[in-house]
Amino acid sequence: xxxxxxxxxxxxxxxxxxxxxxxxxxxxxxxxxxxxxxxxxxxxxxxxxxxxxxxxxxxxxxxxxxxxxxxxxxxxxxxxxxxxxxxxxxxxxxxxxxxxxxxxxxxxxxxxxxxxxxxxxxxxxxxxxxxxxxxxxxxxxxxxxxxxxxxxxxxxxxxxxxxxxxxxxxxxxxxxxxxxxxxxxxxxxxxxxxxxxxxxxxxxxxxxxxxxxxxxxxxxxxxxxxxxxxxxxxxxxxxxxxxxxxxxxxxxxxxxxxxxxxxxxxx
Amino acid sequence: xxxxxxxxxxxxxxxxxxxxxxxxxxxxxxxxxxxxxxxxxxxxxxxxxxxxxxxxxxxxxxxxxxxxxxxxxxxxxxxxxxxxxxxxxxxxxxxxxxxxxxxxxxxxxxxxxxxxxxxxxxxxxxxxxxxxxxxxxxxxxxxxxxxxxxxxxxxxxxxxxxxxxxxxxxxxxxxxxxxxxxxxxxxxxxxxxxxxxxxxxxxxxxxxxxxxxxxxxxxxxxxxxxxxxxxxxxxxxxxxxxxxxxxxxxxxxxxxxxxxxxxxxxxxxxxxxxxxxxxxxxxxxxxxxxxxxxxxxxxxxxxx
Amino acid sequence: xxxxxxxxxxxxxxxxxxxxxxxxxxxxxxxxxxxxxxxxxxxxxxxxxxxxxxxxxxxxxxxxxxxxxxxxxxxxxxxxxxxxxxxxxxxxxxxxxxxxxxxxxxxxxxxxxxxxxxxxxxxxxxxxxxxxxxxxxxxxxxxxxxxxxxxxxxxxxxxxxxxxxxxxxxxxxxxxxxxxxxxxxxxxxxxxxxxxxxxxxxxxxxxxxxxxxxxxxxxxxxxxxxxxxxxxxxxxxxxxxxxxxxxxxxxxxxxxxxxxxxxxxxxxxxxxxxxxxxxxxxxxxxxxxxxxxxxxxxxxxxxxxxxxxxxxxxxxxxxxxxxxxxxxxxxxxxxxxxxxxxxxxxxxxxxxxxxxx
Numbered sequence: 001x002x003x004x005x006x007x008x009x010x011x012x013x014x015x016x017x018x019x020x021x022x023x024x025x026x027x028x029x030x031x032x033x034x035x036x037x038x039x040x041x042x043x044x045x046x047x048x049x050x051x052x053x054x055x056x057x058x059x060x061x062x063x064x065x066x067x068x069x070x071x072x073x074x075x076x077x078x079x080x081x082x083x084x085x086x087x088x089x090x091x092x093x094x095x096x097x098x099x100x101x102x103x104x105x106x107x108x109x110x111x112x113x114x115x116x117x118x119x120x121x122x123x124x125x126x127x128x129x130x131x132x133x134x135x136x137x138x139x140x141x142x143x144x145x146x147x148x149x150x151x152x153x154x155x156x157x158x159x160x161x162x163x164x165x166x167x168x169x170x171x172x173x174x175x176x177x178x179x180x181x182x183x184x185x186x187x188x189x190x191x192x193x194x195x196x197x198x199x200x201x202x203x204x205x206x207x208x209x210x211x212x213x214x215x216x217x218x219x220x221x222x223x224x225x226x227x228x229x230x231x232x233x234x235x236x237x238x239x240x241x242x243x244x245x246x247x248x249x250x251x252x253x254x255x256x257x258x259x260x261x262x263x264x265x266x267x
Numbered sequence: 268x269x270x271x272x273x274x275x276x277x278x279x280x281x282x283x284x285x286x287x288x289x290x291x292x293x294x295x296x297x298x299x300x301x302x303x304x305x306x307x308x309x310x311x312x313x314x315x316x317x318x319x320x321x322x323x324x325x326x327x328x329x330x331x332x333x334x335x336x337x338x339x340x341x342x343x344x345x346x347x348x349x350x351x352x353x354x355x356x357x358x359x360x361x362x363x364x365x366x367x368x369x370x371x372x373x374x375x376x377x378x379x380x381x382x383x384x385x386x387x388x389x390x391x392x393x394x395x396x397x398x399x400x401x402x403x404x405x406x407x408x409x410x411x412x413x414x415x416x417x418x419x420x421x422x423x424x425x426x427x428x429x430x431x432x433x434x435x436x437x438x439x440x441x442x443x444x445x446x447x448x449x450x451x452x453x454x455x456x457x458x459x460x461x462x463x464x465x466x467x468x469x470x471x472x473x474x475x476x477x478x479x480x481x482x483x484x485x486x487x488x489x490x491x492x493x494x495x496x497x498x499x500x501x502x503x504x505x506x507x508x509x510x511x512x513x514x515x516x517x518x519x520x521x522x523x524x525x526x527x528x529x530x531x532x533x534x535x536x537x538x539x540x541x542x543x544x545x546x547x548x549x550x551x552x553x554x555x556x557x558x559x560x561x562x563x564x565x566x567x568x569x570x571x
Numbered sequence: 572x573x574x575x576x577x578x579x580x581x582x583x584x585x586x587x588x589x590x591x592x593x594x595x596x597x598x599x600x601x602x603x604x605x606x607x608x609x610x611x612x613x614x615x616x617x618x619x620x621x622x623x624x625x626x627x628x629x630x631x632x633x634x635x636x637x638x639x640x641x642x643x644x645x646x647x648x649x650x651x652x653x654x655x656x657x658x659x660x661x662x663x664x665x666x667x668x669x670x671x672x673x674x675x676x677x678x679x680x681x682x683x684x685x686x687x688x689x690x691x692x693x694x695x696x697x698x699x700x701x702x703x704x705x706x707x708x709x710x711x712x713x714x715x716x717x718x719x720x721x722x723x724x725x726x727x728x729x730x731x732x733x734x735x736x737x738x739x740x741x742x743x744x745x746x747x748x749x750x751x752x753x754x755x756x757x758x759x760x761x762x763x764x765x766x767x768x769x770x771x772x773x774x775x776x777x778x779x780x781x782x783x784x785x786x787x788x789x790x791x792x793x794x795x796x797x798x799x800x801x802x803x804x805x806x807x808x809x810x811x812x813x814x815x816x817x818x819x820x821x822x823x824x825x826x827x828x829x830x831x832x833x834x835x836x837x838x839x840x841x842x843x844x845x846x847x848x849x850x851x852x853x854x855x856x857x858x859x860x861x862x863x864x865x866x867x868x869x870x871x872x873x874x875x876x877x878x879x880x881x882x883x884x885x886x887x888x889x890x891x892x893x894x895x896x897x898x899x900x901x902x903x904x905x906x907x908x909x910x911x912x913x914x915x916x917x918x919x920x921x922x923x924x925x926x927x928x
Contacts, residue, residue: 050820074823086814087670088868091581093574101811102823110575117574130577152822331898349899352767353774355781357643358898360635361608372767377782385638451766458765485765 001025001061002077002171002202004047008055009039016042019056020228022221024202026169029193031217032206035247038223040206041082041175047204048079048173061168074102077171078149082179084141089132092144096120099151116147118156122192123147124185138180146177146189155196172196174205178212190216210247214238214261222246238262293410296371296393303366303388303411310359312351313370315401315546316392317342319408320368322547323417330362333373337540338548356381368411370394394545396468398429401549421547428550429472431567436474436557443560444478445470446498446528448517449485450507457511457520458485459492465543470502472549473557474564493522500560501528504539535559581867588866592879596652599883603648603890608897609639616640642784650783651889652882653795654844655854659881660802661837662855663862663873667809668833669739672863675856676841678746679834680723683753685845686776688719690760693771712775713787713846720842723749728834737830739816777902778851780889791843798840799878805833806870813868851904853911854881860918 003023009016017039024030024047032040045051046058049065058065060076078099086095096119100112120126123143128136133144150156153170174193178186186209193203194216207213213220214234222230222237224246230237243251243264252265290304309328311317317336320329331346333354348359351370356378359367364387371394373379379389390411392404402422409418447466450457460466461482470477478498488496503517511517514534523529541552554566605616611632618630619640658676666674676682692699692715699711727749731742764772808829811819819826844851858881859873866872888906895901 045817048821050817069823070820070825071823074821079818079821081815081818084814084818085670088672088813088863090813090868093578094869095814098811098814098822101807104807109578113575113578120574129574334899346898349896350770350774352771353779353781353900355893355898355900357639357893358608358900360639361610362898375782377784377787381638381643381782381784384642385635387635449766451769455762487762 002047002058002204004043004053004056004058006056007043007046007053007058009042009046009051009053016226017046017053018226020223020226021056022047022204022228024171024204026171026200026202027197028218029197029203029205029216030219030221031213032204032221032223033208033210033213033246034223034229037225039226040223043223044079044173044175044204044206048077049073050079060171071102074152076153076168077173078152080145080149080172080174080177082175084145086133086141089134091129092125092131092133092136093120093129095133095144096147096151099148102152103154112151115151115154115156119147119150122150122155122195124188139182139185142177142180143185143189146174146192149174150192150196153201155199155201169200169202171202172204174203176206176208178207178209186212210238210243210264214263215256215259234261238264291410291413293390293407295389295407296391299391301388301390301411303390303413307366307412308364309366309368309412310348310362310364311336311368312348312354312373313368313392313394314338314540315394315404315544316368316370316408318544318546318548319405319421320412322405322421323409323412323414325412325414325417328412330364331359335540338544338546354378356385360385360387366390366411368392368408396463396465396545398433398472398549401429401545401547402426404545405547425547425550429553432472432550432553432557435564435566436472436553436561439474439561439564442474442476443499444497445475445500445502445560446478446493446496446526447502448488448507448511448523449504450510453510453512456487457507457517459488459496460485465545466502468545469542469549469552469556472553473560475500475556475560488522490522493526496526498526498528499531499533501526501534502542502556503534503536504542505536506539508536585866585869585872588872588876589879592876592883596879596883596886599886600648600652603651603886604640604644606890607639607644607893609636611636611640646783646785646788647780647889648886649792650788650847651780651886653788653792653799654780654848654851655858655882655885656799656878657795657840657844657881658851658854658885659858659877660799660874661840662881663859663870663877664802664805664809664833665837665855666859667813667870667873668830668837669743670813670815672860673856676837677750677852677855678743679838680727680746680749680753681720681838681841682845682850683750683757684723685716685720685842686850687753687756687760688715688722689775689845689849690757690772691715691719693775694760694764694768710787710790713791716849717791717842717846720845721838723753724834724838724842728831736827737834739830742834774902775849776904778849778904778907779900779902780848780885780892781900783847787847791847794839794843798836798843801836802833802840803871803874803878805829805836806874809833809870809874849902849904851885851907853907853915854884857911857915857918858884860915864918 001023005021006019007017008019022043034040046053096116097112120129123146125143125147128140177189190212193205197203220234220237229246230242238253240251240253243249250267252267254263256263292300292302295301307328308330310331311320311329312333314335314337317332318338320326321339329345331348332342333348333351335351336342348354351373367382367387367389369389370392382389392407405418405422405425409415447460448457459479461479461484463483467477478496481492518524518529518532535556537555541548605613614630615632615636618628619632619637621628661676665676666672689712692712696711727742727745730745731737808824811822811824816826859877862873862876862880866876888903892901892903892906
């Protein structure tokens, strides 16, 4: 279990997070929603272990994140950033292989290549493997980064015996993984998130699209002005009242014709 | 076969003879004992050193000179080993010198050591800014080149000239205050000569007194220093005057314009190497300056 | 496409490049030692070297040739290799650290700090030597330069570090500020200097491999080697840091420790180089670029190849510097600038299109 309790974060005199708690369990997809400035990325950074809160604590499997070595953490959780600034001409394959860095010494080159290949396929970027990263579009880059973080946590491990099983749950933290993607790829990415959850990985994704969240997440967490505004299943959270309150947008809530989850339509 | 053998014997004998001729040791300016032998092909470093070599009539022995060796004009046609403080051993060695005559302060020290380690004697010639210093230079260069007789002749000639200068200007009671200005580049302010400089030396020889007493070496002139100096005469090298932009630019410099020399436009311009080199022409330089400082003094014929 | 053969092909190309540049350096080294103003034939060179081990080979050589080869050319060539390797390695590492292909050791304040200290040593040197008579005059300048470079880098690093984290952007700005201040300091010293000192200064600022002897080299070589040999160990962290510092942390690297180490090692390598040769520009900037063009941005290849290529480049530049204006020598900084400058411009013009660095 990856959890953060009563987190307070201050930047100067501004209180960015005022005490929300959040957890991700193995096998579930948690979507974090909220308007801009609500503190979502900050909370993700705390959960990732890169930001130490002023109050409160984040822990993985009961042990405080501050007590984990960077390498040990990297073997358990991967973070997909909102944007990546790689300005040097690495081939896509090598960018994905960078994800295998924490495994150095415990893996073979052949195993790494096999894992990279599988992750490229999962992110639907196999055809880009030989291209230079800097020649890709924003959406393509985002998918390559997805492949990289999947490689980091041994996503295809069930298929590759010598990739090193470990028996401990992995976690994926995705910061707006769909922001540059076209419609088809947005859904493909979230389907990947679901598949990851099916393999026992705990997935947390910051999303802006309420409908996507409703379709793919097991649990929604809504942040507003640094505080927890709502938590629960999509059906429980996505009510007209809450959406108007938290997002300042009057909407109609309907049911999806085939999936049964809530669908938001602005008025 | 016999003829070649005989020729070889003759050459060998001649070499033996020449090889041992005039092998002697002298102590140079650094206190090192240097052994000089052979009919010496020479690299000369330092304007005054080169001048002395020419004055001794031994310019045929010169393989190369440095970038400060500007007189006589023929010297500038010789290969140039660069700035005297930035020498490089290997190119000098490639010229095949049997002796390197270097004025004090040549360098870098490592290069000179490399020359010595390669078997080339290096004689450092002292450079004090006095008449005695000039004569010592002549003596050392002459000894190093193995031409003591010619050296003595030059020594006497220069000593006589310097004595004449001392006679003409040494006893004068009224010594004008002279300020020497050195310009190094167009964009920088000119430097004034303080104590312990060659400029001070030549001014003293010419019957003047260095207007600057407050610092040593060459430093930029502050307005306070200019006021304290109150020079009656300004002395500049010809190249410096060009760099400063000519007489009017010089006199337009605020610190200068306010001095007595500036107000009365009393400026003496003399070729820089001649003036500061402290070589064989020192007496002429002093006479030239002295004539300007003391127009009423009549010079002996030797210095006309 | 077949990923493993793609990866293998790249791997093989990388190794080939490493071998190529390694052999290139060996060849350049032989050229540097064997060629110069004094004529020494290849047979004689070998005989001189063999004689050092007691072997007596049939080629005759003179004492002068022996002195030139062993005491002048050999230490000079070794220094060239070390300096070229050090400057190229720090350049490559700092470009990775700053995630900017235009980064250069001068940015962290090393060069100007060293320059300022050297300038002070030149202008006030006589006074300092009088105070500390035991200090050999020859060592004052290199010691001062080294100390100055390290001190400025340390200052820049401290300004940019807070709570154990170093902000690269702040480091850049601090470097700019340091450079400005050092520049003013140098300008002031230039103002105070006299004719001779000014010339010494100019020559030092243009760099030279002349006058390098074994005893001076022995003092700085260990420090340079530490820098040169340690930096390649940071290749993997540098690769990860190219993604971004947080990403590198997410991948499990101790980024703060790596940053600290890289800055210190780069300052060490550059500071010691500046100490024995004065300022030699462009090597740290141009060499990693050229290597990236042929071998890619992966630091595991970039660092070692840059070291090899930088060493070769400095040796070649020095060859020109000491043979173009015989019997004088050009300061090597002029040669590297004349070649490096236009080349760099050409690089910039060529790469206007997409494809980054």
